Amino acid sequence: MLCPRKKRLTKDADFSAFVVPSMRGSGYLDYTIESHPCRALQAMEEFRRHEMLCDITLHVTYKDTTTDFKVHKVVLASCSPYFKAMFTSSFKECHASEVTLRDVCPLVVERLIDFAYTSRITVGETCVMHLLLSSMRYQMEDVARACCDYLTKNLEPANVIGIARFAEEIGCTELHLKSREYINTHFNMVTKEEEFFSLTHCQLLELISQDSLKVLCESEVYKACTDWVRWDLESRAPYLHALLNALHVYALPPKFIKIQLQSCPILSKANSCRDFLSKIFQEMALRKPLPPVPHRGTQLIYVAGGYRQHSLSSMEAYDPRRNVWLKLASMDSPCSGLGSCVLFGLLYTVGGRNLSLQDNTESSSLCCYNPMTNKWSQNAPLNSPRNRVGVAVVDGSIYAVGGSQGPTHHDTVERYDPEANRWVFVRPMSVARLGAGVAGCGGCVYVAGGFDGQNRWNTMERYQPDSDTWHQLAPMSTVRSGLGMVCVDSYLYAVGGYDGLVQLSSVERYSVARDVWEPVASMRDRRSAHGVTTYQGRIFALGGFNSTGFLSGVESYCPNANQWTAVTNMLLGRSGMGVAVTMEPCPGNLPEDDEEEEVA
Template sequence: LSDVALLVEGERLPCHKIVLASASPYFRAMFTGGLREAAMSEVRSTGVVEIVHLLGKLQVQRDIAMCTSKSMPHTETFQVRLHGVKASVLRQLLSFIYTGEVRLTPSNVCDLLPAATMLQLACVTRACCQYLLAQLHPTNCLGIHQFAVTHGASELARDADKFIERHFCELAGHEEFLELSDRSLARILACDRLHVRTEADVFSALVRWVHHNRPARSPLLPDLLPLVRCHALSPDFIDRQLRNCALLREQPRAREILAAAHASLLSHRRVDPNRRQSPLNSVIYAAGGYYRYSLRTFECLSLDTMRWERLPDLANPRSGLAAVSVRGCVYLIGGRNNHESGNSDAACLEVFDPAAGQGQSRWHRCAPMSVSRNRVAVGVIDDKIYAVGGASQSQSHCSAERYDPDSDQWLPIAPMRQARIGLGVAVVDRLLYAVGGFDGCQRLSSVERYWPEDDRWEPAAAMTQPRSGAGVVAVGKYIYAIGGYDSRQQLRTVERLDTEANQWQACAPMLRPRSALAAVSVDDCVWVFGGYDGYEFVSSVEVYCPRTDSWTEREPMSCGKSGHGVCLGVAPSV
C-alpha cells in the first residue's frame, strides 16, 4: 500500500506520503507544494528527483523519463534519491516516523543529527543535541562545538561554548585544543568569560598550541598574543617569559608586546587590565564573626537569587579575621577565638576550595603566619596575599608579611610606619594602601602606601577623620573608607580617596552607623555587611552606588554580627 519510495545508497525504501508529510515539513513541502512529483503514485528507477542537502539549502534536480519497456505500461515514474545520508541512518529515521522511537548511541548520533536536520525532524534533532550535550567532556567539547556549528545546531553550539568557557584549563591540555585552527583559537582566547584561575594559564595554553606546530605557528604569535590579557599577568611571570621563552626570541614583535605590558605594570600607571569575568555564578562569602562570642559559621550569598546558603563550618570559631579570594579559592587569615574560658589569637591560614567535588575535602590548612594577627587586614597583589598589622593579645603590630600560594610560604615585608589594628587595606594599580586603624593609644586617620618592587611604605593623604573598624574597599581608582569608630561613636560617614589626585572627598553616608563591618566591591558598587552600631550587632546589608552616590538596603544576613570576613568568589560546586 506504499505510494512513494526513497532511494539511498542503492536501497529502495517504500513509504507512505501521508505518514512522511505528517512527520516532516520537508516531505510535506515536497508532496503538497504543487510540484509535479506530488501527483505521482508510482516510483521507478528511471525517473529521478535528486534532493541534495547543501549548506542548509535544498537543490532539486528533475530528470523525468518515460519507461519504454514492452513488459510494462508506458507510465511516467520517479524516484526520490537522498544524498548525504546513509541508508542505515535513513532506516532509523523512518522507523522513528512510523513508531515515534529512535535509539541514540555514540556511533550513530553524529549521522542522525545532520540527517534529521535535513529532513526537519525537530524531535530527533533535539534528542541528538541533548545526547551530545550530556557527552560534553574536555576531550571532545571542541569537536562537538564545531560539529554543531557545521550542522546548524545553534543551541548545542551555545551550550558547547559555555562548557568551553568553564573548562578551558582542562581542555587546553588535550589533543583537540592543539589541533585547533588559528581562527578557532583566537575566538576562544578573545572570550571575556573564560574561566581561568590566572591569566598565566591562557598564556601557557597559547605557547603550547604554537609549539605543537612551531614552524607554521610561530609567525602567528604576534597576532594572537594581544588576545591574552597581558596586564592581568604578574610582572614576575612576564619577566620569566622574557628571559626564558624561546618563542619570544623568535618573534620580536610578540616580545615587544609583553615587554610593554611589563613596563606598564611596574610603573603602577592606571591601566584597565580587562580581566576576564568568570562564567561561574558569583557569590559573596561571609566567614566567622562575633556575636557574644566568636562564630564558626561560613555562608555565601548568591548574587543571582539573593539568598544566603549555609556552608561547612570553620574548623574553629574566629572573629577579627580577614577573607580574600585568590585563583578561585577563599583564604581566611588570622583572627581571634573569643570564648567563655578565654581568648586565643590565630596565625592560621585556612583555604576553602569551591571547586572541590564530592568526596573531596573543601577545607585545608596552609602555612601559618609568623605571628598571630587579630583584626588583621589583607590585600592581594599579583595573586600574593599581604597580611598587614593586627594584634597578638595586647601587642599591636606594625609588621606585615606576604604569602605565596605556589610555595605555601610566608615572607616578611617592610613594616609600616606605625602599628595598626582594625585597619583596612585596599589595592589600586598594584599599590597597597593601609587605611586608619588603632595604634594601641588612639584611632588613626593616617594612610600608608606600599610599593612592592621597592619593599617600602610611604605616607598618603590622611582621611578627614580617624576611623578604626571601617570597611575599606577599592573601586577603580578610588578607595572607600566606610563607617568605623572614632573613639566617640560608631560612624555613618563615608569618604573616598582619589589615588591619582591623592585627595579624600565625602560621599553619601550609610543608612545606619556601624563599626567592625565587612565590605566588598561587586560590579563597581560597594556592599557592606553587619557590624556593631553602638547598641546591637547588625544583620543588615547596604549597597552603595558611586554613580548615584546613594545607598540601598539588601537581603540581611542570617544574624547580626561584627568582625567577620567577606570576599567575592565563585559559587561552590554542587
Template structure:
C-alpha cells in the same frame, strides 16, 4: 426513536438557564494510553506494509511509510506532502543527503517515540534528523551527546554542534573543553581545533590552566602544529593570552626569546605592554585592560585582621591564606577598585588599650599576591567609613585616640595622593557608609552625646553634604550596604535606658527615591562586623554576636527574599570591617 426500550437512567432536571440539558449532563473523559495504542497500531501496519501510501529511499534502501505520520512529525515532510511539490504527486522520494541507518532511526522514532543511540550511530541520526527537521530527534541526540562527552570526543562534538548550529550543545562542549583544557591540549584532536574555536576558548575567564605562562606554551604548540596556516593568526591569538599576568622572569627570559614573538610586530607590542605593566607597579590600576584581568569567574570573600589575609571561595567553599600584609592591619577599612584591594587606617596593634590610629594605606594585588604601600591619609583614623566611587576612595569621619573626626578626604588613584573635601557637620565614629545612585551615604554612628540616627548624603560633583530622613532607631557599629537601588542597615549597637550600648537585631531599609525607611522582617544580631555584596546577597563576616563573643559565622542575607543563611560557622573569629569581594586566580600562588 428507540421502540420497545425504556431508559434506565434519567437526566438531571436541574439545568442552569441558557445551558442545554445535553451540555449540562456530559463529562469529558480521556484514555491516557490512547496515543500509545494508535502509535502501536500504526507501527504494526507499517511493518505489515498495510495502508502504506509512500516510500522513502536512501542508499538503495526503501522504507514504506504513511504520509500522515511523517507529516505530523516533520516540518520537512509536511511541506513536501501538503504543498504543490512534485514529490507530493508521486509515491516515493529519494533522500540523497541522508544515510539508510539514519533514516531508519528517525522513521522508527516517528512510529514509536523511541530512539536507540550510541557513539557509532548518533552522527548519522543527527544528520538525518536535522535534514528532515525532526526537532524531537535532534533534541534527544543533543542530550545523548552532552552525557557522552569525554576528553577523547569533545572536539568532535564541538565541530558537530557547529555544523548543525546547535548552540546549547556547542556551549556544553565549550564548557567541557574549558574545564579540562590542559589534559585535552595533549591529545591529537586538540590540534584539530580551528582558529576561531581557539580564539573563543582563550577569551573565556573560566578556562582552567595552572598558569598563564602554561597557556602561552599550549597556544604556541598549537600554532606550530600547522605553522603555515596558523602563524598569520599568531598576533590575534597572543592578544588573548594575558601576558601582563606572567612574571617578569617569564616575559624576559622565556617569552621574549621565542622566534615567533620576535618576528611579529604586534606580538612585540604585546610584549612591551606586558613588560611595562611590571615596571610601573604604582600605575598598574591605570593600565587595566582585558589582558590584566584574572582568568577566573569565582569570587572570594577577603577577610583581613592583623597579619593574616584569609580568603573564602564562595564556589569551592575553601579557605586560602594569602600573602601576609606588610604590617599588621587591625580594624582597617577596605574597598575594591578594579579588583585591587585597598586597606587604609585602623589601629597600630590589637591592644584594646591602645587608641592610636594609623594613616597608612596599602594596595593588595591578587594577580601576583603582592602588597604595595600607597600615600598615607592626611589624618590618622580608625572606626571610620571608606567607600569607593568612580576610581577614587573617600575616607570619612572616625577617630584618633579619643578625638572624634568630622573631616573627609579623597584618594585619587591616578595621582597617589589624598586631598581634603568638605567636612561633615558633626564628628562621628562607628558610622556606616555606602554609595547609591552616584551619592555617598553615611548613617548613624556615635556623636559626643550618644548614638545618632542621622542619614547624611554627600554629592561628589558638588562637594556638599545634605541631611536625609533619619533611621527609625539610632545605632552605631552597624553595617550598611547598597543593593539594587536601596540601602540596607544591619545590626550594630543602640543605647538602653541607662545609656549603655546594647546590640540591636533589626534590619532597616532605605529607599532613596522616596526618602523613607522601613523595617525588614528578618533580624540579625551582629556588631562591628565586616560586610560585602555579591549580586543580591550581603555577606556578613565575624564581629561580635549576641553573647559578646567574637563571632565564628559567615552569614548571607538575601535582600530579594529577606532571609538569612549561615554560609560557614567555624571560620576563625574576626572583628572589624575588613571584608570585601575579590576575584582570585584559579591556580593559586
C-alpha cells in the same frame, strides 16, 4: 446551569479516563481516555509490521545499496514538516506510491521510522552523529533534541571542539551554544587535548577574544596560545603577535611577564612579540596608569564566615546582575574576624578566630577556595595567629596586617609568597592596629585607623615593598576601627567603622596624588566590622554590626553620582566576615541540591 469544568480521574483495572462536565450542558460528561494515543500508535505500528494499509514505499539508497521501507504517509507527515510538505503540497511525491531517499544510511532511516511509530528513539555513541544529521535533514525536531541532549550530557574536553564544529556546520544552534559554554567553562582542560591544537588561528583568535572564558588567571590563556604555536612552530609563529593582541594582556601578572621575557623560547625568536610584552612590563614596573582590564567570565561577590552569636563556616556568593545568592562549599572550620582577598583568581581567607560558647581560638590559617572546583585547601599558616586582621594584595603577594592574639595587639606585618608557599615578616607598622582598614594601591600597602587595645586611630601609613619602609600620611578626619577600606581610581575610601562611642555611617576618601582626605556621601546604615569590596567600579558594603544588632543589608556606592543605594540582603545578618570578588564557580562542581536564592 453548568458546573465548573474540574477534571476528575475515573480509573479501574481496564479503564482510565479524565472526566469533566461537558460544554454541551447539564447531563453530559466529556471523557478523555489516557491510553488512546498510545494504543493508536501501537495499532499503526502493527499495520506497518504487517504491511497493512501502507501507502508509500521509501527506497533508501546508500553506497550502491537500496533498502525499502513500506510506511504510512500520515504517520511520517505527523512528525516531520519535511514529509508533510512532500506528501501534502504540489510536489510530484504527493501522489506517488514510491519515494527515493538518497545518501542516508538505512539503519538511521529505520530508527527515524521506528520513532515516528513508537515515540521512542535509542541514541548511542556510534549512531548519534548520523541520527542528528538525518533528523535535522528531515526536520524531526524531537529526535534532534534527543541527540543534542545525549551529546550535551557526554561532552568532554577531548570531544567538545569537534562536536561544536559539527553543530555549527549542520546549523544546530542549541548544541553549538552548549558546546561553546562547555569550552568556556572548561577552557584549561580543553586546551590540553589534541582537538585544541587542530584549531585554525582564526578559530583560536575567536575563542580567546571572548570575555566569557572562565579562567583563574590570564596566564592560562597566554599559555594555551604559546602551546598552540609550539605545536607547529614554523607555520604558527607568525600568528603569535595577533594572539597576544587578543589577550587581556594587562591582566597578566608582572612576575609572569618577567619570567616569559627571560625564558620563553618562542619570544626569543619573535622580536616584535618580545618588544610588545617588554613595553607592557615596563609600564607596570613604572606604575604608569594602565588601561582598564575587562574580566573573564561572570564575577560574583563572595562572603566567607563571619559572626552571629558564634563564628560561622558558611560561604555564599552574590550575583548583582541577577540579584541571587548561591550557597557554596563551607570552610573547614568556623571563622570570624578573618581577612580575605583574591590572588590569581583564587579566594584566600587569612587568620580570624573560632568564637563560640565552647571555643575562642585565634587562627593562623591561610585557606584557599578554588571557584573552578568549589573546594577549599590549606596553605602555609601565618607565623602569628591574627584575629581581625587586615589583608591586601600587592605585586602577586598577600600582606597580613596587624590583628590580635589574646591580649596582644600586633604591629607586625607578614607577606605571603604563593610560589614558595611561605610567610615572612616585613618591617612592622608604627603602631599596633586591630580592625584597621587595609588596601593595596599603586604597588603599596595602605593602612588606616584601627585599635591598639587602648587607642583608636585616625592615622594612616603606607608600606613600600621595594624599600621595606613605612611612611606617615595625612590622617582621617575621624578615628575609626572596624572600618572597611578599598581603592577605586587612585582614591582610597574609608567606609564606616567605630569611633569608640557609636558605629559610623560616614565615609571619607583619600587622594593618593594629593595626600588629602575629603568627606563623601554617608552610607544609609551605620556599620562596623562589615565587609567592603569593589564590583564594576562601585563600592559594596555588606552586613556588619550596629546598635540594632547584626546587619544583613547590602548597599552600594557610585563614585560618579556620590550616592549610596540599597541593593539586597544577605541570607544571614553577620559581622566580621571576609568579602572578595572573583569568578563565578563552575556549575558542574556545585552540589545538585544547592539552590539559588533570590532576595527581594
